Amino acid sequence: MSARPLDLAAIGTLVTAFVAGLVVPPDAVQGDLQRIMYVHVPSAWLAYLSFTVTLVASVAYLRVRSLRWDRLAGASAEVGVVFTGLALVTGMIWGKPVWGVWWTWDARLVLTAVMFFVYLGYLALRRSFEDPEVRAHRSAVLGVVAALQIPIVHFSVTWWRGLHQPPTVLRPDNPQIDAPLLFALLMAVTAFTVVFVALVSRRAELTAAEDAARHPDDTDATAGSAITAPIVGGRTT
Amino acid sequence: MSLRRQIATLIRFELRDELRGGEVALVVLPFAVIALLTIPMAVGIDTPLLERIGPGIYWSIVMLFGVLVTQRHSSLAPAAARDMLRLSGVDPAARFAATTLATFILLLGFEVGAGLATVLLYNPSLSSWWWLAALLPLTAAGLAMIGTIGGNLVSGLQTRTSLAPLIVVPIAVPLLLGAAQATEGLRLGAGILRWVLLLAVVDTVLALAGVLTARPLEESAA
Numbered sequence: 001m002s003a004r005p006l007d008l009a010a011i012g013t014l015v016t017a018f019v020a021g022l023v024v025p026p027d028a029v030q031g032d033l034q035r036i037m038y039v040h041v042p043s044a045w046l047a048y049l050s051f052t053v054t055l056v057a058s059v060a061y062l063r064v065r066s067l068r069w070d071r072l073a074g075a076s077a078e079v080g081v082v083f084t085g086l087a088l089v090t091g092m093i094w095g096k097p098v099w100g101v102w103w104t105w106d107a108r109l110v111l112t113a114v115m116f117f118v119y120l121g122y123l124a125l126r127r128s129f130e131d132p133e134v135r136a137h138r139s140a141v142l143g144v145v146a147a148l149q150i151p152i153v154h155f156s157v158t159w160w161r162g163l164h165q166p167p168t169v170l171r172p173d174n175p176q177i178d179a180p181l182l183f184a185l186l187m188a189v190t191a192f193t194v195v196f197v198a199l200v201s202r203r204a205e206l207t208a209a210e211d212a213a214r215h216p217d218d219t220d221a222t223a224g225s226a227i228t229a230p231i232v233g234g235r236t237t
Numbered sequence: 238m239s240l241r242r243q244i245a246t247l248i249r250f251e252l253r254d255e256l257r258g259g260e261v262a263l264v265v266l267p268f269a270v271i272a273l274l275t276i277p278m279a280v281g282i283d284t285p286l287l288e289r290i291g292p293g294i295y296w297s298i299v300m301l302f303g304v305l306v307t308q309r310h311s312s313l314a315p316a317a318a319r320d321m322l323r324l325s326g327v328d329p330a331a332r333f334a335a336t337t338l339a340t341f342i343l344l345l346g347f348e349v350g351a352g353l354a355t356v357l358l359y360n361p362s363l364s365s366w367w368w369l370a371a372l373l374p375l376t377a378a379g380l381a382m383i384g385t386i387g388g389n390l391v392s393g394l395q396t397r398t399s400l401a402p403l404i405v406v407p408i409a410v411p412l413l414l415g416a417a418q419a420t421e422g423l424r425l426g427a428g429i430l431r432w433v434l435l436l437a438v439v440d441t442v443l444a445l446a447g448v449l450t451a452r453p454l455e456e457s458a459a
């Protein structure tokens with residue numbers, strides 16, 4: 001499998017973001033500890049993005065019944081679960097020195113963990129089916145129903161008023177973050193997004209290859225395409 | 238046969254099956270009461286503490302054991318019965334509605350039974366008990382819908398007994414939070430209208446999702 005421009009772009013932006021995260025000045029209050037934000041925030045962003053892509057692809061599958069959408073939904077959920085896990089772990093590492101505990105029962109933390117398990121269930125469901133069509137139908141339904149969680153997670157800070165820091169960048173008035181730190185954060189978000197696109201693209205291709213290997217007779221042929229015109233005297237009539 | 242009659246007939250079948258087997262009343266409910274009985278043995282017999290945490294424990298029990306109610310044997314139509322219903326032209330949405338309503342009735346009974354056990358064992362004090370007339374049905378309806386969708390998703394799988402709770406419980410968490418926060422509000426004498434509205438919104442969205450996805454799930458069972 002050769003590297004494609006997308007893979008190279010993912011590596012390039014990731015290296016650039018890594019350097020940017022190291023060279024920007026530390027936070028005035030938290031010092032170098034704050035640099036974990038450049039992994040934590042983009043991971044959390046990708047969690048939302050990936051599960052939204054899964055929702056859109058699931059709806060698209062239910063409308064057009066093309067396995068491409070199913071593979072996109074599955075690939076996005078798989079990558080999303082990885083990044084949700086990363087957001088949780090980096091959040092715990094960040095939370096220990098700031099809050100004094102690895103885990104606290106803040107609403108957003110709990111619901112992010114719940115979201116992680118919802119999509120873990122989604123992936124477990126996908127793995128349970130051999131037939132790609134059955135897998136696609138059922139996981140698309142779960143992809144839609146599971147998406148009910150996303151707005152609840154997003155607005156949970158407002159609803160339950162927990163310990164978690166409120167939005168810093170996406171504030172209606174103005175961002176509460178210095179320009180160099182904001183620049184490094186936006187670089188990291190961009191890099192993670194490009195990595196996400198590259199990973200999802202590769203994973204969807206892999207799923208297509210797995211499906212083809214398991215069901216070599218399955219083609220996209222329509223009913224009746226196997227019937228050809230009769231050949232009479234070496235020519236089709 | 239009209240949609241309403243289809244639903245009514247299917248509910249009767251499911252409830253009659255349950256009445257014969259008694260899975261919810263004779264197995265799941267006693268199991269839930271055992272759980273309510275053992276928790277104080279684990280956390281200690283601190284009566285004020287138990288009075289305070291009793292309602293929360295009750296809702297946790299309802300959610301976890303409610304999954305067993307939603308995945309009971311009578312909710313599983315055998316493949317032959319499903320095929321017959323499909324060939325008879327029964328609307329998939331009618332099947333979803335019937336299983337959900339049958340589960341809702343059983344869950345409501347389960348909630349009342351477990352609730353009585355909680356009152357007896359934990360002696361919780363609420364400022365108004367009348368709100369439970371809204372909270373219990375709203376929670377039961379949401380859990381019934383999630384359970385029916387989850388049951389359809391895992392139908393026919395050998396791993397269904399372990400997979401169904403993994404799918405249903407995390408999705409049911411908003412219901413637990415809504416119900417538990419509302420009860421906490423009742424305990425403290427605070428307003429709970431927004432939690433009731435949250436439960437109603439979740440139920441409405443689930444109802445729409447259930448009806449709209451009933452046909453794709455039916456097709457995947459073929």
